[in-house]
Amino acid sequence: MSAPAEQLQSKPIGWDGKTLIEMTEESKRLFEETGRYYGVEDLTLLRDQPILYEKIFSRLRGGLVNARSTALNISASPIVRELGELSFAIYTPEGDSIALSTGIIVHVHTMSDAIKYMIKHNYEQTPGIRDGFIFCNNNSMIGDVHTADVHTIIPIFHEDELVGWAAGVTHEVDVGGINPGSMCYGHADRYGDGILVSSELVGENDEFYEHYLQRCRECVRAEMYWVLDEKTRLTGAQMARRQVLRTISEVGLDTYKKFMREAIEEGRRTFLQRSKTMLVPGRYEAPSFTDLPWADDVNVHGQARKDMMMHAPLSMTVKGDGQVEMSFEGANKWDYHSFNCAPSPMQGAMWVQLTQTLWNSDKINDGAYFATDLKLPYGSWANPDWEKVSTTLTWFFLIPGWSGMIRSVGRSYFARGFLEDISASYCTSWNLMQGGGPNQYGVDGAFTNFEVSCGGTGALYVKDGETACAAMWNPEGDMGEVESWESMEPLLYLGRGVKPSSGGPGKYRGGTGSEALRMVYNTHAQTLFNGGEGHCFSSYGVYGGYPGCSGYRHNMHGSDMKKRIENGEPFPRLDGDPEDSQISALCEAEEENFDMKAIQGPKHFGEYDLYLSMNRGGPGLGDPLERDPRSVVHDVNIGHVLERFAKSLYGVEMTREGESFVLDEAATQKLRDSMRKKRLEQSVDAKEFFDQQRQRVINKDFIRPVRDMYASSMDLSSEWNEKFRKFWNLPADWSL
Amino acid sequence: MATYTKDQLKQLVNGTVDKYTLHDMQSQFKDPDRFHKILEVWQEHVDWDDRIILPLAENLFVVLKEDGKRIIKSRSGYEFCEVHENWKLHARVFLRNTEEQFDELYPRKMACHPDWMEIREYYDPNDGTLLEVEAVPPGYPAIHDFQPDIDTFYNEWLGQPLQ
Numbered sequence: 001m002s003a004p005a006e007q008l009q010s011k012p013i014g015w016d017g018k019t020l021i022e023m024t025e026e027s028k029r030l031f032e033e034t035g036r037y038y039g040v041e042d043l044t045l046l047r048d049q050p051i052l053y054e055k056i057f058s059r060l061r062g063g064l065v066n067a068r069s070t071a072l073n074i075s076a077s078p079i080v081r082e083l084g085e086l087s088f089a090i091y092t093p094e095g096d097s098i099a100l101s102t103g104i105i106v107h108v109h110t111m112s113d114a115i116k117y118m119i120k121h122n123y124e125q126t127p128g129i130r131d132g133f134i135f136c137n138n139n140s141m142i143g144d145v146h147t148a149d150v151h152t153i154i155p156i157f158h159e160d161e162l163v164g165w166a167a168g169v170t171h172e173v174d175v176g177g178i179n180p181g182s183m184c185y186g187h188a189d190r191y192g193d194g195i196l197v198s199s200e201l202v203g204e205n206d207e208f209y210e211h212y213l214q215r216c217r218e219c220v221r222a223e224m225y226w227v228l229d230e231k232t233r234l235t236g237a238q239m240a241r242r243q244v245l246r247t248i249s250e251v252g253l254d255t256y257k258k259f260m261r262e263a264i265e266e267g268r269r270t271f272l273q274r275s276k277t278m279l280v281p282g283r284y285e286a287p288s289f290t291d292l293p294w295a296d297d298v299n300v301h302g303q304a305r306k307d308m309m310m311h312a313p314l315s316m317t318v319k320g321d322g323q324v325e326m327s328f329e330g331a332n333k334w335d336y337h338s339f340n341c342a343p344s345p346m347q348g349a350m351w352v353q354l355t356q357t358l359w360n361s362d363k364i365n366d367g368a369y370f371a372t373d374l375k376l377p378y379g380s381w382a383n384p385d386w387e388k389v390s391t392t393l394t395w396f397f398l399i400p401g402w403s404g405m406i407r408s409v410g411r412s413y414f415a416r417g418f419l420e421d422i423s424a425s426y427c428t429s430w431n432l433m434q435g436g437g438p439n440q441y442g443v444d445g446a447f448t449n450f451e452v453s454c455g456g457t458g459a460l461y462v463k464d465g466e467t468a469c470a471a472m473w474n475p476e477g478d479m480g481e482v483e484s485w486e487s488m489e490p491l492l493y494l495g496r497g498v499k500p501s502s503g504g505p506g507k508y509r510g511g512t513g514s515e516a517l518r519m520v521y522n523t524h525a526q527t528l529f530n531g532g533e534g535h536c537f538s539s540y541g542v543y544g545g546y547p548g549c550s551g552y553r554h555n556m557h558g559s560d561m562k563k564r565i566e567n568g569e570p571f572p573r574l575d576g577d578p579e580d581s582q583i584s585a586l587c588e589a590e591e592e593n594f595d596m597k598a599i600q601g602p603k604h605f606g607e608y609d610l611y612l613s614m615n616r617g618g619p620g621l622g623d624p625l626e627r628d629p630r631s632v633v634h635d636v637n638i639g640h641v642l643e644r645f646a647k648s649l650y651g652v653e654m655t656r657e658g659e660s661f662v663l664d665e666a667a668t669q670k671l672r673d674s675m676r677k678k679r680l681e682q683s684v685d686a687k688e689f690f691d692q693q694r695q696r697v698i699n700k701d702f703i704r705p706v707r708d709m710y711a712s713s714m715d716l717s718s719e720w721n722e723k724f725r726k727f728w729n730l731p732a733d734w735s736l
Numbered sequence: 737m738a739t740y741t742k743d744q745l746k747q748l749v750n751g752t753v754d755k756y757t758l759h760d761m762q763s764q765f766k767d768p769d770r771f772h773k774i775l776e777v778w779q780e781h782v783d784w785d786d787r788i789i790l791p792l793a794e795n796l797f798v799v800l801k802e803d804g805k806r807i808i809k810s811r812s813g814y815e816f817c818e819v820h821e822n823w824k825l826h827a828r829v830f831l832r833n834t835e836e837q838f839d840e841l842y843p844r845k846m847a848c849h850p851d852w853m854e855i856r857e858y859y860d861p862n863d864g865t866l867l868e869v870e871a872v873p874p875g876y877p878a879i880h881d882f883q884p885d886i887d888t889f890y891n892e893w894l895g896q897p898l899q
Binding site for chain 1: 880881
């Protein structure tokens, strides 16, 4: 791998006459030998000139935030412009992040991986790395989450020496996949994922190659968004580069170099210290699951046409030195769907969670990477052993897969007494609405609706979750204006509102999710996806809190909406309670899809067809019978909880007064007492319960996807195999 | 450095802390004496005298018995097992695995399907308090949520070995 300076055709661009490969190897060696980033022992700049040190950091951070705020105005895409699906960061010559902007910070480490790929594959030799070069990447096997996230990476030179990199990322509305939408699925492998740019040189002299832009125009739908987003990222990266060079001109090159090393080592030490301040050493378990009910879905590829279940057996180990290790040992195998994850997005996901929980500071960089460890079993969905797997919607497994980390960190906070920071975790970011076809402007279009960035948040230890406002992958979630989506998508909003009883029940309930009812309009054909869990809960509550809701599909094909509108007849605005569905009551259709198959491959919709997009609620915290009954009554009165659950779930008796309900305190107390007694009567001792369950396991009495999931996990991981067998005390000859 | 009174921490435990104090607690540097103060708060919160050495979950604590054993004990006073074991294997368990049982909690179609996933509810055997909920596929081993390394925590992190 090593490329010594004499093998290069031109002078090395690294420091002190070294190549980038030599610098990277030196960094690795020093870390292995000392346990410290680049072997830095004394943070002398921080110690001797703390004001200057902080000033440099603030200047870089401010420059990046400014770059993001300015550059997003170039974009035409609501995803970027309104929802802020972009971020910028700067890196060392070896690709380690120093500082980052706000925004989708999951990519701070994925862009780092893309830079490291270029170094490892000796881009210094060919195609060369020179001032003004522009590189682009959206290959998750190199360093990205999925094809829809596109990186622009530019080197930063000071005279002839590389002093670092500036990079930016945006999420595209379409990537030219086999079906429209930025994260299409239903195909079997990589070949349907869309345009792939693998850390490619796409411009020089600070301008894109025209042939590159032309290729993009030809490969993607909604080409205007792609091209303007290219300019968005390049502008932001150039602003970040200028800020670095300004800083160097003020503090001197040597000081800046020293700062880079110390900033990352300080980040590593700060993380360890933070870990020791907030956590308790030990081992935490928090597995999660997602269903893929595709056995009968004619819209997906034959190889994907089966029922599947994802297994994410996340464990977190906090070690004595404060290091945090995350492991997915026992995860089941990748498959012929688009939800596989490369290691890079898994690392990025850990990052984005850490920055919103344990390390919620703006002074974040790759120091955390050097203080954490991530174990991803090779061959699993989290680290596929075939690089041609499809990864367009990595998030479908990744989001539920990481939900347990929030609960595990919360258990530590509880033990330390930091109750104010405990969350029951997040909801999944579904329904994911995307698709395209001939649009209302008469041209071929595509879209991805990012209302999913606004699910209900998990309950906290001290309060309910918030209603429809956040996603785990974007700390600054925004639902976007209805009018903006309608300008992009040939579907009208018939309504947008809260989804009752979607928040996970608990002493503090999860935040309520939302729903939007859409009608295809001004086009004769659209291809639309439904995306979300339906037969499983994918994120769970804590301390007796229940999961937030799972989702369902409710679409109407060949509807009578045109007639209803022309005749001024009632029509549905939302779906509301699915047991008393507005859609079913106020619309008739030739085909009604109303079931738990919440993830559906690309399906044809015609004009006036209805599409329900339902966003999930957050998980709950604590025993629902300990919830303040006044809060339950309030929830019913404002439409967040359906009336019947006040009694069946929360043990709250109410009486109606006018259009509202009022609490019957005495009856509530009586009901709750009886419900607690009933719990003890209807439950069994754990030993008896698990003995009964053991028999079921021995009989292999599972539906196919559950059985396949266990078989796959046991096949891939001897450790998980042994754990499963030991727990159930299975005979040696038992197998799946 | 921030510090909070025991009364404020009691309010935090009870969910009555005012929003400004809560915001301070969330956004400022953490108070270094929190762990010891919260132990005192929890100790006053329960009706029994065993010494709490680590809060484990909302209604569960690790206590130090006179014989030196570290036992997981509930707020109601039920003693489950030693700390290294999974307390769930000593609880009362109720299994929800029919759509009718899910209907008590969620609107139909907004819960899991019982063939794919079931809900296990773990109750305190003394008073029926719901301690944890698991949503797992049939046949999944009980989840061992948290196995604290108490010796490392006390000896190395707090620098105060357990007496």
